[in-house]
Amino acid sequence: MRYLPLTNTDRQAMLAVIGAKSIDDLFVDVPAEAQLAGPIAGLPNHASEMAVERHFSDLARKNMAASHHPFFLGCGAYKHHVPASVDHIIQRGEFLTAYTPYQPEIAQGTLQMLFEFQTQVARLFGCDVANASMYDGSTACWEAIGMAGRITKRHKAILSSGLHPHYVSVARTMAKYTGDNLDTALPELSPTSDSARLLDAIDGETSCVVVQYPDILGRIEDLSAIAAKAHEHGALLIAVVTEPVALGAIKAPGEMGADIVVGEGQSLGVGLQFGGPYVGLFACKEKFVRQMPGRLCGETVDAEGKRGFVLTLSTREQHIRREKATSNICTNSGLCALAFSIHMTLLGEKGLRGLAQVNHALAVQAADRLTQIPGVELVNDSFFNEFTLRLPKEARPVVRALADKKVLGGVSLGRLYPKATELENGLVVAVTETSSAEDIETFATALQEILS
Known part of the structure; x- marks a missing residue:
């Protein structure tokens, strides 16, 4: 049974107090394209617990898990090893x-x-x-x-x-x-x-x-x-x-x-x-x-x-x-x-400095390897574990093509700034201690194949 603590009369009284004509008025700041016109497609109105678990497990398997593939995404969210x-x-x-x-x-x-x-x-x-x-x-x-x-x-x-x-x-x-x-x-x-x-x-x-x-x-x-x-x-x-x-x-x-x-x-x-x-x-x-x-x-x-x-x-x-x-x-x-x-606390000051050194060294290694690919240029004069590449073509389809090759290869600036065509060739790459030399080489090989 659904739990509905408020009657329609209760809702109308509440709306009257705040000066809203309907509940829809409470969502005027949400863009129309982000609002649902009805129930989420593909989900039944009701199902057993086992059926729901099975359905969501099937959906989850469509994701590319960060821990299963070479991972170079950053831009504010970073994959580090958590003890x-x-x-x-x-x-x-x-x-x-x-x-x-x-x-x-x-x-x-x-x-x-x-x-x-x-x-x-x-x-x-x-x-x-x-x-x-x-x-x-x-x-x-x-x-x-x-x-x-x-x-x-x-x-x-x-x-x-x-x-x-x-x-x-x-x-x-x-x-x-x-x-x-x-x-x-x-x-x-x-x-x-x-x-x-x-x-x-x-x-x-x-x-x-x-x-x-x-x-x-x-x-x-x-x-x-x-x-x-x-x-x-x-x-x-x-x-x-x-x-x-x-x-x-x-x-x-x-x-x-x-x-x-x-x-x-x-x-x-x-x-x-x-x-x-x-x-x-x-x-x-x-x-x-x-x-x-x-x-x-x-x-x-x-x-x-x-x-x-x-x-x-x-x-x-x-x-x-x-x-x-x-x-x-x-x-x-x-x-x-x-x-x-x-x-x-587990890292301590010495451990944090050591972790930072490992991150930077791997990022330098990745930048050196990726810029060996014809047409790929490094934008940065300085960086820590994240840098920007200028590709010879738009970065968004390149990122999708990398994903098809099971490589999560950075964040395209076209995704972050969809209306700025002057940035569409930019690719932001993050490299942490979880990126191995093999991951970097896999990334470089896949990127070269896509750009050639």
């Missing part, structure tokens, strides 16, 4: 929850873990303080833009062309309702980013400059000059890190003057998982801590003088008066934060 001990620990009963428990007297283990997580993120990003995680990297990026607006009392954000287009899309969605003005641009297939454009655009109305590091094409640039120019005009520098393993090899954004550093923590401890759940990272300078969204775990002492942990700051709209809240989308991905923290 088995990570999964073992997060499934312990005292940890297996998606959210932060609020009662410190019964949640000391989780709160201590989040305190350690904050310390790890702050050190990784080169910042004074970090929060107890966020929903994901893209929403953390928007939260940083909103935070900069609250601090500067301005509403003009300059976004680097190298910022992930999905992050830009999330920011645009939110800015529609806040009145923020986003200055954006498309990237160019060149070795350098648009830092000159950013420097020219900073003025007395700018709230923040948002730069991805490394950027969507894998390029790495010093952020110091942008930070200095932003501070000169009373603006903030926001750095976005989608591949935290890179910070085992390159300078932390906070050390170059970034005021707020956000990112995606999926690389450490969290699998690809078809795009989620992931974990947002958020850190900033201490002087801005009271404008930071989300939760902050702190260390204290109990009535007996023993070390203890509590939620020190909690600024979600469900915790405090709505008009005083800093955010309403800063969901804490507690279990993913735990996985991140366990993986970081």
Whole structure:
């Protein structure tokens, strides 16, 4: 029997209160092409549990599993080896929850873990303080833009062309309702980013400059000059890190003057998982801590003088008066934060640096091999484990042809920027410690056959 707790009269009363004529009015912001006209084709209205299991197993077998084939996809989600001990620990009963428990007297283990997580993120990003995680990297990026607006009392954000287009899309969605003005641009297939454009655009109305590091094409640039120019005009520098393993090899954004550093923590401890759940990272300078969204775990002492942990700051709209809240989308991905923290702890500083070195060495090996193919050019002057190739033809059909050869061979820029024909030959390739020399050779051989 279907569970329908509301009558039609209940629904009409609710719609009247919010000023909507019908339930369809609640979905006006969803593009028509993304809405279903009816039930999903191919799925029966009802079936037995065994039949459903069999059907979905058949569907799953159509996927190309990342662990079964040479894998070179990246652009914000990376395949790294996650030690088995990570999964073992997060499934312990005292940890297996998606959210932060609020009662410190019964949640000391989780709160201590989040305190350690904050310390790890702050050190990784080169910042004074970090929060107890966020929903994901893209929403953390928007939260940083909103935070900069609250601090500067301005509403003009300059976004680097190298910022992930999905992050830009999330920011645009939110800015529609806040009145923020986003200055954006498309990237160019060149070795350098648009830092000159950013420097020219900073003025007395700018709230923040948002730069991805490394950027969507894998390029790495010093952020110091942008930070200095932003501070000169009373603006903030926001750095976005989608591949935290890179910070085992390159300078932390906070050390170059970034005021707020956000990112995606999926690389450490969290699998690809078809795009989620992931974990947002958020850190900033201490002087801005009271404008930071989300939760902050702190260390204290109990009535007996023993070390203890509590939620020190909690600024979600469900915790405090709505008009005083800093955010309403800063969901804490507690279990993913735990996985991140366990993986970081197992690596340690020395292990993270070693992992980063292996990633970079394999990426250099792949770039050298792939650019031996006639017509294939390397765009980057610098990169960590991700770089962009310029192919002699459009990259999207090449990626599909590679998949037919059982190689997941990178992300086409045409997929990320479908309306930018000048980028359609670009292919972003990510190489991690899970890519073997044999995988690289298989990729190169398949690509050469497709391009010849």
